[in-house]
Amino acid sequence: MIWAKEEQYSRGEIESLQLERLKKQVQYAWERVPYYKAKMDAIHVKPSDIQTLADVAKLPFVTKKDFRDSYPFGLFAVPKTDLLRIHASSGTTGKPTVVGYTAKDMENWIDTVARVACMGGAGPDDMAQICFGYGMFTGALGLHEGLTKVGATVIPASVGNSQKQLMYMQDLGTTLLVATPSYAMHLVEIIRGMGVDPARDLQVRTALCGGEAMSPALRNDLLKAWGPQMRLTQNYGMSELNGPGVSGECLEYQGLHVNEDHFLAEIIDPDTGEVLPPGEKGELVISCLTKEAIPLLRYRTRDITRLDYSPCACGRNTVRMEILSGRADDMLIIRGVNVFPSHIEEVLREVPEIGPHYQITVDTKDYLDTVLIQVELVDNRLLDSYTKLEKLEHDIHQRLRAGLGIDCRIKLEAPGKLPRYEGKAKRVDDKRPK
Numbered sequence: 059m060i061w062a063k064e065e066q067y068s069r070g071e072i073e074s075l076q077l078e079r080l081k082k083q084v085q086y087a088w089e090r091v092p093y094y095k096a097k098m099d100a101i102h103v104k105p106s107d108i109q110t111l112a113d114v115a116k117l118p119f120v121t122k123k124d125f126r127d128s129y130p131f132g133l134f135a136v137p138k139t140d141l142l143r144i145h146a147s148s149g150t151t152g153k154p155t156v157v158g159y160t161a162k163d164m165e166n167w168i169d170t171v172a173r174v175a176c177m178g179g180a181g182p183d184d185m186a187q188i189c190f191g192y193g194m195f196t197g198a199l200g201l202h203e204g205l206t207k208v209g210a211t212v213i214p215a216s217v218g219n220s221q222k223q224l225m226y227m228q229d230l231g232t233t234l235l236v237a238t239p240s241y242a243m244h245l246v247e248i249i250r251g252m253g254v255d256p257a258r259d260l261q262v263r264t265a266l267c268g269g270e271a272m273s274p275a276l277r278n279d280l281l282k283a284w285g286p287q288m289r290l291t292q293n294y295g296m297s298e299l300n301g302p303g304v305s306g307e308c309l310e311y312q313g314l315h316v317n318e319d320h321f322l323a324e325i326i327d328p329d330t331g332e333v334l335p336p337g338e339k340g341e342l343v344i345s346c347l348t349k350e351a352i353p354l355l356r357y358r359t360r361d362i363t364r365l366d367y368s369p370c371a372c373g374r375n376t377v378r379m380e381i382l383s384g385r386a387d388d389m390l391i392i393r394g395v396n397v398f399p400s401h402i403e404e405v406l407r408e409v410p411e412i413g414p415h416y417q418i419t420v421d422t423k424d425y426l427d428t429v430l431i432q433v434e435l436v437d438n439r440l441l442d443s444y445t446k447l448e449k450l451e452h453d454i455h456q457r458l459r460a461g462l463g464i465d466c467r468i469k470l471e472a473p474g475k476l477p478r479y480e481g482k483a484k485r486v487d488d489k490r491p492k
Contacts, residue, residue: 059181061173061208064319065374069367072318072375077111079347080322084108084117087353090135093128094120094355114322114345115333120357125155125298133352136160141351146194147297154194157297158351164203166348167300170317171204174306177315177372178291179264180234182209187226187262189237189245190269191217191480196301197269201236204303210234217241217480220248227260234264239272239280239292240483243414246283247474257285268293268302270482271382273400275407279414294379298357299344305379310371313378320348323377324356325365328386339364341386342379360386362398390420390488392427392464399485405461406433411440411450415476421489429466431458438472 060066067075085105087094097118098104107116125133142164146154159167180186186205190198192214205212215226223245226232235242242265249256256262265280265288272280272292281288291307294314304321305314316323321344325334328341342361346354362383370378384398391397399418406416412433419430433454440446451468458466477484 059176060373061176062169065173065315065317065376067319067375069375073111075319076322076347079319080111080114080345081105081108083345083347083349083353084355086135087355091133091353093124093132094353097124111322112333114324114356117345117356119331119343120354122155122298126153129153130156131158133354134158135353136351145196145199145297145301155298157196157300159300160350163300163349163351166320167200167303168203168207170300170303170320171200172207173317174293174303175201175204175208175210175266177306177308177374178266178293179289179309180205180208180210180266184208184210184234184264185213185230185232185261186210186234186236187213187215187223187230187232189215189217189223189235189241189480196295196297198236200295200301200303201266201268205234205236220245221252224249224252224254227262228254231261233261234266235262236266236268238269238479238482239267239276240270240414240479242267242280243276243283244478244480246280247478250283256283257288263287264289266291266293266306268295271384271400273403273407274381275404276414279407292381294382296359298352298354299346299359300349304344308370308372308374312370313366313380315370315372315374315376315378316365318376320346322347323365323379325363326358328360328362336365336367339380339383360388362386388486390418390486392420392429397462397464401462402431402458403485405457406431406454408457409433409450409454411436412454412470413473415478416485417476417487418485419487419489422491427490429464430469431466432469432471432476434471434473434476436473440470441472 088105103116140160141158143159146156192198293306295302295304305316307314324343325340334340342359342363344357364380366378384400413436415434417432421428454468
């Protein structure tokens with residue numbers, strides 16, 4: 059089901075609407091946000107300079123640092139009395155980014171999430187169990203509102219108490235799961251441990267995954283666990299850009315459709331800031347074309363992807379984001395080699411003897427970078443054979459060296475040893491001096 063007519067606009071119609079909204083939004087930001095006007099003045103750019111979509115490159119970037127420097131309301135264009143909702147990021151590395159929504163913002167947000175839900179196969183007959191944490195995080199309430207708009211019945215289960223999650227799935231007949239990919243995999247372990255086969259004994263047939271990237275290998279593992287009939291899609295967003303609803307996968311699984319009437323996407327070189335041509339991989343930059351509370355323009359997401367403008371068999375004409383390759387600020391430089399944790403995961407998932415859970419620890423010894431990768435075995439009987447363990451560790455080491463060009467120490471752990479995460483998985487611990 060295609061939710062909104064704008065998803066089927068022609069490329070010309072999409073770009074005409076984007077330009078109209080971009081001009082309006084730049085003027086609005088200039089007039090209402092002193093912080094943003096100062097950034098534009100510093101590079102001698104005025105709203106009248108924006109005459110084409112390509113002119114968006116003349117505007118200054120906005121980063122998470124700008125949110126923190128203007129904490130909490132410095133990027134807002136409306137008084138607090140005009141806000142219906144406030145959300146914030148987790149703020150685990152300093153001040154959180156605070157975002158707000160007017161009545162129109164809420165209407166647009168809910169509509170874009172409804173589109174993403176429909177792309178992934180959600181419908182009014184679904185019993186949707188949301189396993190995101192409720193609170194300041196935008197994910198839970200965003201999907202809650204969007205699925206309600208679609209007409210689904212929502213079970214706001216939140217996170218934790220996995221035994222109770224299973225009880226709800228069984229007793230209420232859950233058909234749709236909302237979770238991070240890592241929590242969906244964690245639920246599989248819990249459910250199987252209770253003697254239940256997710257594919258055979260439950261009615262869950264659709265999963266809308268978000269909050270973290272899902273590698274092709276993890277998707278395959280989830281499909282094996284939940285059953286080949288499972289419709290398993292990813293959706294993308296972040297609190298600064300509204301939350302979920304920026305883009306989502308359709309059932310053709312050829313990338314995530316961007317809701318282009320609300321968001322203008324660019325790809326830049328993360329080092330130089332230069333705009334890259336269509337098809338090139340780089341950092342995703344988003345301009346929000348309809349936000350009233352925070353008219354955010356050229357926000358650097360730090361996510362690495364590419365854009366595909368070719369037609370999609372689903373009938374939507376909106377540009378598609380490739381599944382994320384990693385984050386520019388998550389990239390590890392190990393002895394001069396650029397490595398994304400997602401690339402390490404891809405190599406690890408090719409080894410059948412180990413499971414989906416891993417931990418990367420980077421440190422410095424004698425002025426040289428060291429990497430320790432802990433991975434769990436799928437069968438603890440391997441722990442009884444030192445020879446087999448040693449051979450497996452060597453095999454993983456060689457795979458990583460050949461595939462990524464890094465040397466690392468491998469430590470094999472018993473099943474269940476590594477931490478599990480209800481929200482975004484934290485896979486990397488970089489102990490090196492900053």
